[in-house]
Amino acid sequence: xxxxxxxxxxxxxxxxxxxxxxxxxxxxxxxxxxxxxxxxxxxxxxxxxxxxxxxxxxxxxxxxxxxxxxxxxxxxxxxxxxxxxxxxxxxxxxxxxxxxxxxxxxxxxxxxxxxxxxxxxxxxxxxxxxxxxxxxxxxxxxxxxxxxxxxxxxxxxxxxxxxxxxxxxxxxxxxxxxxxxxxxxxxxxxxxxxxxxxxxxxxxxxxxxxxxxxxxxxxxxxxxxxxxxxxxxxxxxxxxxxxxxxxxxxxxxxxxxxxxxxxxxxxxxxxxxxxxxxxxxxxxxxxxxxxxxxxxxxxxxxxxxxxxxxxxxxxxxxxxxxxxxxxxxxxxxxxxxxxxxxxxxxxxxxxxxxxxxxxxxxxxxxxxxxxxxxxxxxxxxxxxxxxxxxxxxxxxxxxxxxxxxxxxxxxxxxxxxxxxxxxxxxxxxxxxxxxxxxxxxxxxxxxxxxxxxx
Amino acid sequence: xxxxxxxxxxxxxxxxxxxxxxxxxxxxxxxxxxxxxxxxxxxxxxxxxxxxxxxxxxxxxxxxxxxxxxxxxxxxxxxxxxxxxxxxxx
Numbered sequence: 001x002x003x004x005x006x007x008x009x010x011x012x013x014x015x016x017x018x019x020x021x022x023x024x025x026x027x028x029x030x031x032x033x034x035x036x037x038x039x040x041x042x043x044x045x046x047x048x049x050x051x052x053x054x055x056x057x058x059x060x061x062x063x064x065x066x067x068x069x070x071x072x073x074x075x076x077x078x079x080x081x082x083x084x085x086x087x088x089x090x091x092x093x094x095x096x097x098x099x100x101x102x103x104x105x106x107x108x109x110x111x112x113x114x115x116x117x118x119x120x121x122x123x124x125x126x127x128x129x130x131x132x133x134x135x136x137x138x139x140x141x142x143x144x145x146x147x148x149x150x151x152x153x154x155x156x157x158x159x160x161x162x163x164x165x166x167x168x169x170x171x172x173x174x175x176x177x178x179x180x181x182x183x184x185x186x187x188x189x190x191x192x193x194x195x196x197x198x199x200x201x202x203x204x205x206x207x208x209x210x211x212x213x214x215x216x217x218x219x220x221x222x223x224x225x226x227x228x229x230x231x232x233x234x235x236x237x238x239x240x241x242x243x244x245x246x247x248x249x250x251x252x253x254x255x256x257x258x259x260x261x262x263x264x265x266x267x268x269x270x271x272x273x274x275x276x277x278x279x280x281x282x283x284x285x286x287x288x289x290x291x292x293x294x295x296x297x298x299x300x301x302x303x304x305x306x307x308x309x310x311x312x313x314x315x316x317x318x319x320x321x322x323x324x325x326x327x328x329x330x331x332x333x334x335x336x337x338x339x340x341x342x343x344x345x346x347x348x349x350x351x352x353x354x355x356x357x358x359x360x361x362x363x364x365x366x367x368x369x370x371x372x373x374x375x376x377x378x379x380x381x382x383x384x385x386x387x388x389x390x391x392x393x394x395x396x397x398x399x400x401x402x403x404x405x406x407x408x409x410x411x412x413x414x415x416x417x418x419x420x421x422x423x424x425x426x427x428x429x430x431x432x433x434x435x436x437x438x439x440x441x442x443x444x445x446x447x448x449x450x451x452x453x454x
Numbered sequence: 455x456x457x458x459x460x461x462x463x464x465x466x467x468x469x470x471x472x473x474x475x476x477x478x479x480x481x482x483x484x485x486x487x488x489x490x491x492x493x494x495x496x497x498x499x500x501x502x503x504x505x506x507x508x509x510x511x512x513x514x515x516x517x518x519x520x521x522x523x524x525x526x527x528x529x530x531x532x533x534x535x536x537x538x539x540x541x542x543x544x
Contacts, residue, residue: 002535004489004500006542007459011531065513068533254540 014069017224018286019252021259022279023073025115025200026056027207027215027272030079038088042101045084049076049105049114052214052269057110059266063259071259072281072421076106077205077217078116086128092135099139099146106145113188115205117148120195123157123444125166133166137173140185147188147203151195153390155397158447159193164390165439167191168383172406175375179408182416186405187338187370191386193393193400198273199329204366204401215272216264217329220256221279222248226316227291234294241295242315249276249319257324275329276320277365278312280340282423288312288333289342300342301352309333310363330399332365338418338425339370347426354385354428362392367401372416372425375408382406384435387445395448457486457535458505458512460519464528466497473522474499474530482509497528502535 013019033044053076060074078084081098089095099117106114117139119129136148150167153159171186178185190203197208200217207215229248233241253276264271280287289300295308313332321327335357337343346352354371361367367389373382386402393400407416410427417424460478462470471490478485488501505512516532523530 001487001502002459002538002542004498007461007500007538010538010541011461062511062513065516066534067537068516068531069537251541255537258536258540 011068013222013225017222017228018281018283019222019225019255020070020072021218021256022221022277023075023200023219024056024060024071024259024263025075025077025205025217025219026053026269027077027198027211027217028052029207029211029213030084031209034084034087036087038094038097041085041088042097045098046101046105049078049102050108053109053111055267059263063262063266067259069255069259073112075111075200075202075205076109076114077200077207078102078114079209080116080118080120080206082119082126082129082132083209085132086126089128089131092131092138095132095135096139096142099135099143102146103143111145113145113147113202115147115149115202116207117146118150118206120151121160121163122151122154123160125160125163130166133163133170136170136189137177137185140174140188141177147205149190149192149195149204149206151192152386153193153394155194155394155451156447159387159390159394159445161387161439161444162442164387165383167386168379168439171382171404172379175406175408182410182418183375183405183407184418184422187403187418187422190401190403193390194398196329196399200275201277201279201330203403211272212270214269216260216267216269217272217275218256218260218263219275219277219279219329220252221277222252223278223280223288223291224285225252226278227285227287227294230291230294238311242311245312245315246319249316250323253320253323271326273326273328274324276316276324276327276331277329278316278333280334280336281421282339282341284341287340287342288335289340289346293342299349299351300346301356305356306359306363309335309360313364330365334366334369335360335364336369337371337428338416338423339421344423344425347428354430358388358392361389361400362396366399367393369401369403370405370422370425371403372405372407372427373430374411374427375406376411377406377430378436380434380436380439381430381432383439385430387439391445455504456506458503458532459535459538460501460503460530460532462497462499462523462528462530464497464523466492466495467526470497470526470528471499473526474519477519477522478503481515482507483515
């Protein structure tokens with residue numbers, strides 16, 4: 001029998017420490033919508049999404065009130081659109097019509113983001129991959145809820161540097177086309193290496209071709225809960241600290257598993273995975289940076305940050321993995337800047353720079369995330385940043401990502417405002433030495449030696 | 455059996471349990487176990503209830519109980535038991 005203290009502990013986590021289920025993401029395969037006629041393709045996509053996801057939001061809301069746990073986002077991920085639109089789209093504008101259809105469908109079923117306006121080009125680009133990538137700036141400017149991603153490398157294939165070069169230009173163009181809103185288009189576009197097929201988190205969510213027709217993936221969170229739990233470990237050894245993080249991650253993930261099971265049952269859609277991540281929000285007390293500071297750093301970015309993050313990431317996985325039958329997605333600690341008040345404070349205090357963030361991405365679950373940089377940054381420099389981050393992912397056999405926002409008209413010392421969950425960010429300085437001769441080389445970086453495991 | 459945990463926390467006053475229990479009775483929700491303490495003038499109550507035959511959907515019950523709490527100045531939560539079971543029991 002559950003006792004009073006256990007009930008109080010759970011409710012305190014929810015009310016005071018921002019425990020929530022971050023997202024229920026419904027993955028929908030659009031493979032059966034493929035058509036050579038663009039209008040018919042759009043019609044089929046709209047119909048499939050609005051039919052399958054009809055009850056997603058209302059079911060999520062019902063689970064929220066029955067269990068008393070907030071489910072912050074209800075979202076949709078779809079088959080990479082470059083595959084779906086391949087036979088119907090002859091020019092970038094054709095792909096944009098699909099983005100508009102996705103936006104309309106998202107609004108109809110009341111989800112706040114739909115991810116999968118994507119291309120997987122780890123080794124090379126098809127004609128339709130390239131058309132889709134070239135349509136991204138216009139698609140991001142014309143739509144509100146569509147998220148886009150391009151996977152430009154993997155441990156098995158190496159890095160497609162032609163795609164990396166193109167993505168640098170696309171980031172710049174997207175920034176320019178959404179310059180009236182602090183280049184917010186770039187906040188919905190991410191470049192990935194080793195992108196997982198079942199990631200429920202935006203902006204990198206898409207439903208890979210390895211997946212079934214429809215699937216429920218759930219992302220849990222709870223940086224605030226971990227922070228509060230380890231406050232009790234001040235001055236204690238690593239063993240006690242690690243145990244506390246593991247126990248907390250276990251509890252958080254069990255809630256996610258419960259919600260995922262309920263959602264799957266009620267919607268009649270199979271459960272895929274739990275993504276056990278510490279995903280911060282701009283709210284005070286919902287920050288990964290604050291956890292690292294509680295572990296013993298004056299500010300994130302201080303020496304010791306990478307080690308503390310490596311330990312945190314590992315303990316979150318170890319604790320969470322036993323709480324769920326299927327773990328997948330990105331799973332680990334996220335370190336976005338604009339979405340984490342502690343990170344923003346560290347940048348403002350001069351403690352955190354892009355180079356340190358890059359080092360941190362070697363040991364956490366994603367990459368350079370939601371970082372605002374000067375609008376004058378060259379496309380080749382952005383490609384260089386992307387290439388560095390992709391190399392970390394490729395060599396370390398992990399997912400890495402780049403979501404940088406070159407805010408048009410702003411420079412170091414200014415602030416970019418994105419609003420809502422995307423938060424705000426101080427513009428961070430970028431190393432301005434040139435790398436264009438490197439980026440402009442054609443072809444791809446070969447896969448590393450340790451990828452040959454056959 | 456479908457069980458719910460109802461918790462009431464707030465400043466003590468006359469008739470808190472009466473209000474909650476009247477609502478539960480009207481909704482055909484059976485209380486299985488109830489405990490209550492007062493710490494420093496603060497009222498803490500937890501009840502385990504059987505909601506199998508409830509006349510209303512659980513999300514409605516949760517909202518209506520919360521509203522009753524607002525009227526009498528206490529926080530009332532009504533949550534499915536599983537969330538606590540899953541979190542605290544292997």
